[in-house]
Every structure is written in C-alpha cells, then in structure tokens.
Amino acid sequence: MDLRQMRYFTVLAEELNFTRAARRLHIAQPALSQQVKALERRLGARLIERGSTGCTLTAVGEVVAQEARGVLARATAAEERIAAAVAGRHGRLNLAYTRSARGGPADALVSAFRERHPEVELRLQTGWTAHNVTLLLAGQLDAAFVRPPLDAPELTCLPLGEEELLLAVPADHPLAATRSRISRRRIATEPVILWPRENGPGMHDLIIRQLWPDHGPRIVREEPDDEQLLLAVAAGHGVAPIPEGRAHALRVPGIRLRRLTAPTPTVGLGLAYDPRVDARALQFLLSLARDR
Structure with a gap:
C-alpha cells in the first residue's frame, strides 16, 4: 500500500469525519476523498460507510486501519534510524x-x-x-x-600528547637511593628488561635512542607486557623504562621510579x-x- 494513502486513511479512521481529517492533514477534503477511494480500489473492498454527519469503518476498514498504524510506525522508526545513521548517532x-x-x-x-x-x-x-x-x-x-x-x-x-619516560629500578638498587635525576652514563651497563621489539618497533627504537644512544641497552630479559616487566624489576632482574602514566597506574610494589637528566625522554x-x-x-x- 502507498504510505501516503495509509497515513490519510489512518487519520480518517481516527476522526471519522472527512472535514476534520482533511484539516489535520492540511489538504482539501476532495483530495482526501479521492485518496481513500483510490485505496479502496487498490484493495478491492469498501473501507468506510459514509453518513450525513461522518463515516464509520467497515470490518475490512478496521483491519486496514490497524495494519496501517503498524506499517506507519515501522516506517517512521526506519526513517529515524536512517537519519541517525547519516548523522553518526548510530553505527x-x-x-x-x-x-x-x-x-x-x-x-x-x-x-x-x-x-x-x-x-x-x-x-x-x-x-x-x-x-x-x-x-x-x-x-x-x-x-x-x-x-x-x-x-x-x-x-x-x-x-594526542607526550608523557615522560621513567626508569623503574628495584627498591634495593643503588639507583633507588638517589633523589636526583639519573644520567644516561649511570645506566649504560645496567641489565635492562624490555618488551619484544615486534610489539611496537617504533616506540622500542625511540626508547633506545633516547636512553642508550651510544651502544644500546644490555637487554637481559623480555616480558610480554608492562605489569610483567615491572614484576621482573621488583624481583631484581634489571631496570626498565616505562611511561609515567602506566607506571603509576600499575603501582607494583618493590620498585622505585626515577627520572633521567635532560633531554627528558618522552614517548608519544x-x-x-x-x-x-x-x-x-x-x-x-x-x-x-x-x-x-
């Protein structure tokens, strides 16, 4: 069925009066009458009985009105979903x-x-x-x-931003006792714990260039994630570079976080x-x- 015809008929079924229904629809009464007759011809059944003061629905008209309300509601919902998807509100x-x-x-x-x-x-x-x-x-x-x-x-x-790269050291390590920033020279030969380069080659190489610019780190152990890396530091297996936000979020006991001298190492x-x-x-x- 035509959606416009269904909408017209639904309003007529609610008002049961052509004049009032046409006024609600903002169309002329003859136009409404023509659309209803066209719907009746399409369905091959009489939908209304006209009277001197209004109209009543036939048995078929009652069914059509009920089904039309459902079809119109689903069509409206579909239009809203499509508009929302276009606007980015769905998806x-x-x-x-x-x-x-x-x-x-x-x-x-x-x-x-x-x-x-x-x-x-x-x-x-x-x-x-x-x-x-x-x-x-x-x-x-x-x-x-x-x-x-x-x-x-x-x-x-x-x-999205940069954050400072810190050095995690075991709590009983000599570097843990210092309160001043640590130079690259002091960590040049320290055993280092890192995650595998294949996890993030760009960041891995950037860290090494900033902290061990001369000869690279003496990597003694690799761990799959930051938490395991810090746990290995706490166990005394070496020192490890770690982004400041991640280090503070994990809060692994048995380690101390130390800053390095300028230029301040960062990761983006x-x-x-x-x-x-x-x-x-x-x-x-x-x-x-x-x-x-």
Whole structure:
C-alpha cells in the first residue's frame, strides 16, 4: 500500500469525519476523498460507510486501519534510524587501546565519545601497537591508540600528547637511593628488561635512542607486557623504562621510579586510522580528538 494513502486513511479512521481529517492533514477534503477511494480500489473492498454527519469503518476498514498504524510506525522508526545513521548517532566504531597507554588521554577521549554519541555501538579491544596497526591495515579496526612513530605510510596518526619516560629500578638498587635525576652514563651497563621489539618497533627504537644512544641497552630479559616487566624489576632482574602514566597506574610494589637528566625522554600517544575510511562515527571521534 502507498504510505501516503495509509497515513490519510489512518487519520480518517481516527476522526471519522472527512472535514476534520482533511484539516489535520492540511489538504482539501476532495483530495482526501479521492485518496481513500483510490485505496479502496487498490484493495478491492469498501473501507468506510459514509453518513450525513461522518463515516464509520467497515470490518475490512478496521483491519486496514490497524495494519496501517503498524506499517506507519515501522516506517517512521526506519526513517529515524536512517537519519541517525547519516548523522553518526548510530553505527559501530571498532577501536583498540594500546596496552601501554590505558588511562590518561585515551580513556578520557573514549569517555567523551561515549557521552557525546551514546547511540554508537563502541567495540573496544586492547593490543600492542604493531597488532593494532595490522588490524587497521586489514580493515578490522576503524581507529587505534598507538605509540608512534609508525612504519605504515597508509595510515594517519593524530598526535594526542607526550608523557615522560621513567626508569623503574628495584627498591634495593643503588639507583633507588638517589633523589636526583639519573644520567644516561649511570645506566649504560645496567641489565635492562624490555618488551619484544615486534610489539611496537617504533616506540622500542625511540626508547633506545633516547636512553642508550651510544651502544644500546644490555637487554637481559623480555616480558610480554608492562605489569610483567615491572614484576621482573621488583624481583631484581634489571631496570626498565616505562611511561609515567602506566607506571603509576600499575603501582607494583618493590620498585622505585626515577627520572633521567635532560633531554627528558618522552614517548608519544597517537590515534591511528586509515584516511580512506569515511565512516561518520570515525569522523566524530577524530573531531573530538582534534578539539582536546
């Protein structure tokens, strides 16, 4: 059935008076009468009985009015869903955290997005930067928090900020007793605990260039994530560089956090995405990130 005819007939069924129904619909009464007759011809049945003061619905008319209300309600809901999707209020955003950056700017941005766009389905996961980049390139993510620099020219990385890189040392280590900043020379031969380079090659190399610029670190152990890394430090196996926010968030006992002399080492946080993707929800996330 024609949606306009159904809407006209539904109003007539509620008013049971052509004059009042035409007034509600903002059309002329003859036009309403013609649309109702056209609907009756299409269905092959009489829908109303006209009287001197109004009209009544036939048995078929009662059924048509009831079904038309349902069809119109579903059509209205569908239009609203489509309009919401066009406006970015519906849809899905596949987003990944990087393990070393939970809390701080990443969580703040996600919270702001949830508040601003509550009707977008937000699917979150957590992975290392290299893993997130792989998923982005495969089209399985819309955006991901990463630690730049990235070796992926197909992607764009929107900077979100920098944080200081600290050195975690065992609580009973001689470096734990000093309150002053530690020089690179003093850690040149220290045993070092790091995570595997393949987890985030850009960040891994950046850390080494900043802390061990001459000969590289003496890596004695690799751990899969920051918590395990700090636990290994607490056990006395070596020292480890760690972003300040992550170190304070984990709060592993048995370690001391120390700062290094200038130039202050830092690591960045970025939001990576494929600029060829034009999803509305992604554009809203990028707009929020640029405004922060």
